Amino acid sequence: MAGIMIPPPGMLSPTIDANCAICNAPPIPECPHEVESLALALDQAVTRWTRLAEIRQWAVDNAKNCVIRTFNQRREARYAKVLAFLETLPCYGIYVRYAGHPPITPQLLGEIQYHIRNANEAFKAGVNEDWRRSCMEYPGILDHFLGLVEVRFPVLEEVAVVAGYPGLGGAGVPEQKRVKTRRDSVNTGDLRKERRRSRGRTPPAGGEGHYRRG
Template structure:
C-alpha cells in the first residue's frame, strides 16, 4: 500500500477530473465569479457610471465646439457666394435672374452637403477618442488598497459567522 500524503491535490471541483493535467474549469469559473462579484460591488458601479458620465459629457461638449466652429465657417462661406445676402434677405426668393438663382441654389446645396459631412466626421472623430478619454477619467479615480497587516485582511470574518478554516 502506497503511503498517503496529507497534501494531495483535489480533483477538479467542477467536472471531477483528476488534478493533472489541470483542466480549465476552475479558473474559468473563478474568473466568472470575480466578474460577478465586481458587478455587485457598489463602489465599482459608481466608478463606472462616474467615468462614463464624465467621458460622455466631455466627448459631447468637444463635439459641440467643433460643430459650432464648423457652422460659423459654413455661414462665412455662404456669405461669400454672389447674391447670397440678397437670397437671405428675400427668404430664398431674391429678384435675380433664374439662371443665377439656380447656380446659387446648387452652390448652397453643395455647401450644406459639405457641412453635413464635416459634422459627421467631427462626431466620428470625437467618438474615436473614447478610449483615451475613459482612461483619463479612470486615472483620476483614487484607489487605495488596504494594508496586508490590517486585521480585516489578516483575519477576515464572513457573514458574521466563524472564520473559514
C-alpha cells in the first residue's frame, strides 16, 4: 500500500502489535478480555464520577417536586368539587356553623351525615387515584428534566485532551498538531476493531475485575 513502509522479513518493525494485556494471548486472533475489561473500567469510572450522582439527584428532586405539585393541584380541584356538592345540601351551612350539632330534625341531620360520609369516601378514593396518576407520570417527567441537562464535550485541541492523562507519565503537553481524529473511523458498536493501537492500549490487570484505581 502506498505511503506505508513494510519492513523486509526478519527486520525489526516499529509498529509491532502487543499481546493481550489480560491473558497475554497473541493479538490475532483477538480475545475479548481487553474489551470486557474496558467496559468494566468504564462502569467503575462512571460510578466514581460524582457529577453523574449530582445529575441524578437534581433530576429526582425536580421530578418529585413536579409530581407533588401536580398532585396537590388535582387534590385541590377535587376537594372544590366535593365541597361544592355538599354546599348544595339543605342545612349544610347550619351543620358546619354548629360544628356538626345543628338545631335541626334528626331525620335531616341523618341525611346530611349520610351524604358527608359518601362524599368523604369518594374524595378519599379520588385522592388515591390522583396520586396514582401523578406517580405514573414519573418516566416522562424524568425524561423532561434530564433533557434539560447540558453536557459539554471538550474539543480535541484543548490542553487537557491533547496532554492526556498525567498519571501515564507522559512528557507533558505535546506540540499542538492537527492530529487525525478517530471520530470518523471509530465505530462505537465494534470496539474490538479499534483495540489495536499500542499507544492507546488498555492498561494491564491490577486487581478484582482486572482494574483498580491507582
